[in-house]
Amino acid sequence: MNHEAPMWEFMDTGIHFNLANVLMMTIASLIVFIIAVTATRKLAMKPTGIQNFIEWVMDFVKNIINSNMDWRTGGQFLMLGMTLILYVFVSNMLGLPFSIVIGGQLWWKSPTSDPAITLTLAVMVMGLSHYYGIKMRGMKNYAKTYVQPMGFLFPLKIIEEFANTLTLGLRLYGNIYAGELLLTLLAGLGTSSVLGAATAVLPMLAWEGFSIFVGSIQAFIFTMLTMVYLSHKVSDDH
Amino acid sequence: MLTSNFVLGQAAHFNGGDIIFQLFIFIILLALLKKFAWGPLMGIMKEREEHVANEIEAAEVSRKEALKYLEEQREIVKQSRTEAGQLIENAKQQGEAQREDIINQARAEAERVKESAKREIVQEREKAVAALREQVASLSVMIASKVIEKELSSADQEKLINEYIQEAGEGK
Numbered sequence: 351m352n353h354e355a356p357m358w359e360f361m362d363t364g365i366h367f368n369l370a371n372v373l374m375m376t377i378a379s380l381i382v383f384i385i386a387v388t389a390t391r392k393l394a395m396k397p398t399g400i401q402n403f404i405e406w407v408m409d410f411v412k413n414i415i416n417s418n419m420d421w422r423t424g425g426q427f428l429m430l431g432m433t434l435i436l437y438v439f440v441s442n443m444l445g446l447p448f449s450i451v452i453g454g455q456l457w458w459k460s461p462t463s464d465p466a467i468t469l470t471l472a473v474m475v476m477g478l479s480h481y482y483g484i485k486m487r488g489m490k491n492y493a494k495t496y497v498q499p500m501g502f503l504f505p506l507k508i509i510e511e512f513a514n515t516l517t518l519g520l521r522l523y524g525n526i527y528a529g530e531l532l533l534t535l536l537a538g539l540g541t542s543s544v545l546g547a548a549t550a551v552l553p554m555l556a557w558e559g560f561s562i563f564v565g566s567i568q569a570f571i572f573t574m575l576t577m578v579y580l581s582h583k584v585s586d587d588h
Numbered sequence: 589m590l591t592s593n594f595v596l597g598q599a600a601h602f603n604g605g606d607i608i609f610q611l612f613i614f615i616i617l618l619a620l621l622k623k624f625a626w627g628p629l630m631g632i633m634k635e636r637e638e639h640v641a642n643e644i645e646a647a648e649v650s651r652k653e654a655l656k657y658l659e660e661q662r663e664i665v666k667q668s669r670t671e672a673g674q675l676i677e678n679a680k681q682q683g684e685a686q687r688e689d690i691i692n693q694a695r696a697e698a699e700r701v702k703e704s705a706k707r708e709i710v711q712e713r714e715k716a717v718a719a720l721r722e723q724v725a726s727l728s729v730m731i732a733s734k735v736i737e738k739e740l741s742s743a744d745q746e747k748l749i750n751e752y753i754q755e756a757g758e759g760k
Contacts, residue, residue: 367605
């Protein structure tokens with residue numbers, strides 16, 4: 351896992367791009383876009399094949415939203431939830447089948463195994479929650495949530511906001527990064543010798559399966575927590 | 589080197605560009621999917637929802653209609669049943685009346701036949717009596733004349749004959 355990242359500085363502005371991340375984010379987005387668009391090309395009243403799948407995903411996200419808030423307020427987050435769950439899921443899966451290292455630089459990996467990216471998503475979600483909180487309930491009600499139920503909780507509430515953001519991003523990063531790290535180590539063991547390959551094949555299989563499970567669960571949790579945080583801000587009963 | 593991987597990004601350069609790119613590409617993805625995938629998908633799901641609701645409503649309406657028809661049919665069957673009962677009752681009554689009629693007729697006929705037979709008997713008897721009487725008269729005359737032939741004189745005979753003639757003339 352000690353591979354270099356292919357860094358690239360944008361015109362000496364001090365803004366550095368990890369080109370591997372840029373590549374993988376683009377690929378993940380493309381895959382999500384292709385899946386979603388192919389699934390919704392031939393829409394019929396009687397759904398068949400892949401339309402069933404995408405409708406199942408939509409119902410799944412609907413259930414997540416419904417379990418957190420009223421559909422009247424939550425309905426507008428359906429598209430965000432759909433995009434988020436598919437993007438995170440696809441990103442988690444990308445690094446599992448293989449990784450590509452060119453010239454000591456790691457090119458193919460899960461984009462979600464970089465904390466900067468998961469934290470970006472987390473901050474975006476928290477930003478959206480604050481935005482919708484102010485937009486839907488008004489500045490006064492929004493501000494009031496920081497001193498409810500009691501005023502002295504104000505510092506805790508502030509800390510909670512940062513903690514939520516940090517845990518939301520780092521949970522995803524940690525799970526995926528750990529999965530890939532172990533996969534890389536097992537792959538290294540497997541390619542070292544015949545004995546190593548024999549030892550590595552079973553744990554490798556098990557860990558691949560577990561990583562698929564973890565990747566799916568993390569995509570679900572990320573979407574779930576997004577809706578939880580959004581509902582905390584936009585619902586009146588909190 | 590390993591530890592540097594666990595902290596934010598690479599120790600050498602913080603990959604701030606990735607953050608910008610991630611935000612950028614996610615928003616693009618969201619916008620594109622909204623236009624090309626989720627919009628139509630939600631549209632069709634909404635349409636289906638409405639379709640199902642309409643179908644349920646239509647089913648409800650036709651169910652009510654069927655119930656109404658059933659009630660109507662039931663009414664009709666009931667009506668025809670009572671009608672049939674009435675018809676049978678009427679036929680029975682008519683049959684009864686006819687039977688009564690026939691019996692009465694037969695009785696009257698029998699009475700008539702009896703009456704006429706009786707009359708005939710009486711007539712025959714009278715006829716017989718008359719014939720007998722005639723016979724008796726002539727016989728008695730014959731006997732009388734036989735007796736008288738022996739005992740009466742011609743004068744008396746004459747007188748008697750005249751008397752008889754007269755009597756016979758009056759009797760007629």
